[in-house]
Amino acid sequence: MTVVDAGRLATDFTATFGDPPDGLFLAPGRVNLIGEHTDYTGGFVLPFAIDAATTAAIALNDSGRLRLASRSQDGVVAVDLASLAPGAVTGWAAYPAGVVWALSARGVRVEGADILVDSTVPTGSGLSSSAALECSVAVGLRDLTGVDIGPDELVLACQQAENEMAGAPTGIMDQTASLRGAAGHAVFLDTRDQHSEQVPLDLAEHGLVLLVVDTHVKHQHATGGYADRRRSTEAAREALDVEALRDVAVADLEAAAGRLDAVTFRRLRHVVTENQRVLDTVATLRSSSPAAIGQLLDASHASMRDDFEISCAELDTAVDAARAAGSLGARMTGGGFGGSAIALVHAEDVDTVTEAVRGAFADAGFTAPGVFPVEPADGARRVG
Template identity: 60%
Template sequence: MTLAQQFEDRFGSVPAGIWAAPGRVNVIGEHTDYNDGFVLPFAIDRATLVAAAVRQDSAVRVSSTFSESGEIVVTDLSGLKAGDVDGWAAYPVGVLWALREAGHELQGMDLLIDSQVPVGAGLSSSAAIECAVAVAANELYRLGLNGSELALIGQRAENEMVGAPTGLMDQSASLLGKEGHAVFLDCRSQHAELVPLPMKEDGLALLVIDTRVSHSHATGGYASRRRACEVGADIMGVPALRDLSEADLREASGLLDDETFRRVRHVVTENARVQAAVELLRTDGPRAIAPLLDASHVSMRDDFEISCPELDLAVDSSREAGALGSRMTGGGFGGSAIALVQVEDVDRVSAAVTDAFDRAGFKEPVIFAVSPADGAGRVS
């Protein structure tokens, strides 16, 4: 049964169309976004679909194909406040709420969501839902918003309705991505530009190694890291850690306690790695960024302390099996690692990582290759 047929079965009417928004993988630049820094994600070739129709009242009815019972969550946009909706429905409803809060006139909607983006794998399944709903509402209500503006709407939905203090990277990648390219985003100015990422042409693949260790951005670990960054910036007398260079770290080491210093050092050096990766992609191609991936993981493991045994094993075992570079990706505390590998080595690296997990007594990882894909838009 097609998504449109399932929509009609659940809601009793045909959808106005179907929109899609991809998940994302971050090539490099972790926990830099909310520090006004730089990130380099790309939209992946796995997406969330939403079948949508406009309603004449202010009700929002949301359902998903991953609900076996066919449950429909019903809420009303009139008088809706931040935090009023919980669970997964907070993401799509939050987008409509954020659009209204921004002054856009829209009524309710019926939404049926189908996701091919693994949940909890650090591939931003939440932002994919937000962006699919955002482009659907943007078109159906003729709001005329561009991708950068819709990214801000998705971020507000996640920050205020869901309660997760995330930055702008995930939504920007999902909305602005282009096949064969990464999105270089300045999170302060919100300026985004496409950077060539010709994986296939260079005989390369990017493996996602989903450790199946679930994580949540709303947990204390993420929030405490963010607070440490704010404290570090305040003590160093700058608006955000983006304003510090590697040359400032010597002074920082004398002013900050050890833990705060290490948090700051990760963000400062990670920003430098993002900028270096962009230059290398423009001049030398994807192979050249492999050492930066390795260095990024060490920084996240030792300075930001957001790795876990499964992520470290994924990185170490993939490198031992021939990956050119490897690192954890996403918010941390679980989720996925990425490994840059030659196409001919995909099967060998995948088998080696799976075997390493088995010997360690961990859950079997889910491993698959992703390619840079186009961003969100209408599919039918």
């Protein structure tokens, strides 16, 4: 995968708004290696920034207006900053507008701005195109205004933008990965206190490749099953009277079963066992080759498919075909109900696994998937 041509984006910015940008800022998408639907329950996650990103060209002014444009969308969205609030902007523009709004409460004052964005992160793929968009704008506004605001606060501002302006009830995992990513590493995040550590994930050194299978089944976090699953986890937390579901241990599950209805218990069981799988994966990566985490990836997918029920036929087909063709482990990644799966494979097996997945999709009558490798990459930064 590649990133946007910054020079061309700057040229397009000038053509769109009449003047050159003050700077260009890149923020990557992410793959979540393991730890799904644990972030908003106070648990553990292990994502990494990828070598696909959104780039934002930004210029500040004193117009009192925010003008937003995207290479993938027609027209320019304009909004008066004085009226910027939840509900004032809809669609894709709610994400960058929400960042401006959330940062204003944190001392990042913008009197006016023009922003043009472009991205190589496929939307709706489960690779967090929304966080890449938010973080590219957030880093740009921070740098151009000169306000001293750290990455943890930027994470919270971007999450607020997504939750309150875009209406998507997501946690902090995606933004943390985009802002704190590092090449050759995954980001081990404790979502309760935002403590994060870099964990070695140098796939090439071990002759491994992580393939992404984009099913092209689109999902929306702002609607549908994602919000339902979040409500289920909250119901479990209240019934068990715990501060967060990460306070429930695997050994506590048997007792919890008698206090919850069957569906809520399955949701709980996924979160509790997934937290443990994250911890086990981190321990394995610190002591062994990434090849040793395959069974944990497989178990994670089974839990999401059967207990959290967020997979779909295309995701299951991708995972099953990859396993049958020799992958070391595979799972869906992201919020679910579509998006992408990942498969950990030996480098020499990439073509075999890719062909097997594409063949399985063709046999099932599904739209041909996108299959491509990703590598752990550096986080958000200025590029021009």
